[in-house]
Amino acid sequence: MESHSIVRMGIVGAGTWGATHARILQAHPGAEVVAVCDADAGRARDLAGRLGLDTWYTDYADMFAHARLDAVSIVTPDYAHADIAVAAAARGLHMLIEKPLATTRDDVHRITEAVAASGVRAMVDLHNRFSPPFNVAKQAVDRGDLGTLQTGYMRLNDAKWVATDLLPWAAKSSILWFLGSHSVDTLRWFFGDDITRVYAVSRSGVLRDLGIDTTDVYLTTLEFARGGIAQMENGWINPNAMPNVNDIKFTIVGDKGMTSIDASSHNLITTYTENKVTVPDILVNDLVFGYPAGFAYQSIRSFIDCLTTGEEFKVSVEDAAKVSLVVLAILESAVRREPVDVTY
Numbered sequence: 599m600e601s602h603s604i605v606r607m608g609i610v611g612a613g614t615w616g617a618t619h620a621r622i623l624q625a626h627p628g629a630e631v632v633a634v635c636d637a638d639a640g641r642a643r644d645l646a647g648r649l650g651l652d653t654w655y656t657d658y659a660d661m662f663a664h665a666r667l668d669a670v671s672i673v674t675p676d677y678a679h680a681d682i683a684v685a686a687a688a689r690g691l692h693m694l695i696e697k698p699l700a701t702t703r704d705d706v707h708r709i710t711e712a713v714a715a716s717g718v719r720a721m722v723d724l725h726n727r728f729s730p731p732f733n734v735a736k737q738a739v740d741r742g743d744l745g746t747l748q749t750g751y752m753r754l755n756d757a758k759w760v761a762t763d764l765l766p767w768a769a770k771s772s773i774l775w776f777l778g779s780h781s782v783d784t785l786r787w788f789f790g791d792d793i794t795r796v797y798a799v800s801r802s803g804v805l806r807d808l809g810i811d812t813t814d815v816y817l818t819t820l821e822f823a824r825g826g827i828a829q830m831e832n833g834w835i836n837p838n839a840m841p842n843v844n845d846i847k848f849t850i851v852g853d854k855g856m857t858s859i860d861a862s863s864h865n866l867i868t869t870y871t872e873n874k875v876t877v878p879d880i881l882v883n884d885l886v887f888g889y890p891a892g893f894a895y896q897s898i899r900s901f902i903d904c905l906t907t908g909e910e911f912k913v914s915v916e917d918a919a920k921v922s923l924v925v926l927a928i929l930e931s932a933v934r935r936e937p938v939d940v941t942y
């Protein structure tokens with residue numbers, strides 16, 4: 599991209615997070631959302647209306663053929679990214695793909711091959727790398743303050759309402775795709791190493807009894823190529839009264855130091871009313887004087903910045919592909935109830 603050009607963006611998937619992409623891209627001085635597509639015409643029309651666009655699409659191939667686009671945001675459900683990414687690559691469109699990159703080995707390879715063959719640029723929105731506490735901790739690791747990393751621990755859980763009320767497709771995905779992809783990416787990023795072997799144990803029943811047929815929780819041990827070990831917990835059965843939708847705890851131990859992060863009960867702000875205690879989000883989706891300030895917004899802005907300057911994206915398709923292949927090994931391990939080697 600030329601450094602002075604405005605990136606003409608199309609959005610595929612006008613749901614909760616697609617609307618967020620549109621809002622953030624629209625607020626970026628270097629981007630303009632010029633087309634919107636959703637398989638559900640009502641959603642496409644609503645989002646187009648909010649953006650002041652008088653046309654919208656229900657078929658992404660139609661949008662790619664007729665709208666004049668430089669790049670697309672792919673914000674469809676977890677399992678529905680690959681066909682769209684392959685079609686975008688064939689049209690020479692750069693892309694910001696929501697996490698997880700894909701949920702099958704075949705889809706992972708179809709996307710990486712299409713991106714490589716077309717020469718387009720692609721970033722995957724594994725945005726925890728942009729979270730201020732995690733980013734500051736990673737800078738310390740990179741300076742060598744903690745020495746060589748030995749162990750890591752990451753809990754990333756959601757309250758139940760995410761599975762029961764927010765995502766209509768929760769039973770067609772998994773908490774490992776929805777949140778575990780962030781955990782795997784964060785741990786790989788900190789260790790700067792590939793995960794070679796995983797062992798996961800899972801439990802089901804709580805959500806099934808609420809009518810959502812998906813696994814409740816996974817506890818997973820990860821082994822890295824150079825000897826590091828880590829554990830991660832991903833569930834979506836935390837109580838709805840949690841003051842923050844996410845429960846996020848993280849500790850990393852090296853041979854010279856340790857860092858711990860509590861990104862959910864962060865103690866920076868607590869609000870009490872007559873019947874509720876909340877810990878308002880000041881990290882992920884917050885606005886400051888109406889300006890999008892949270893890190894979930896920063897990662898979307900960063901796509902435009904890097905596309906415009908030519909700088910490398912902060913999350914590559916190659917990294918995101920490895921994350922998906924690790925998650926596939928975790929799912930297999932939980933079913934087989936034994937450790938599984940990750941196949942790349």
Ligand SMILES: NC(=O)c1ccc[n+]([C@@H]2O[C@H](COP(=O)([O-])OP(=O)(O)OC[C@H]3O[C@@H](n4cnc5c(N)ncnc54)[C@H](O)[C@@H]3O)[C@@H](O)[C@H]2O)c1
Nearest residue numbers: 611612613614615616636637638673674675676678696697
């Ligand atoms: N980075 C984050 O923090 C974050 C947060 C929420 C969701 N997400 C990710 O964003 C993606 C979307 O999640 P969501 O919560 O917005 O889901 P959603 O269900 O609210 O929206 C998805 C939309 O995609 C549309 N769609 C499905 N298949 C389509 C197709 N082939 N062509 C066009 N439209 C199609 C659906 O009609 C729906 O409107 C998921 O991958 C999810 O994991 C990321």
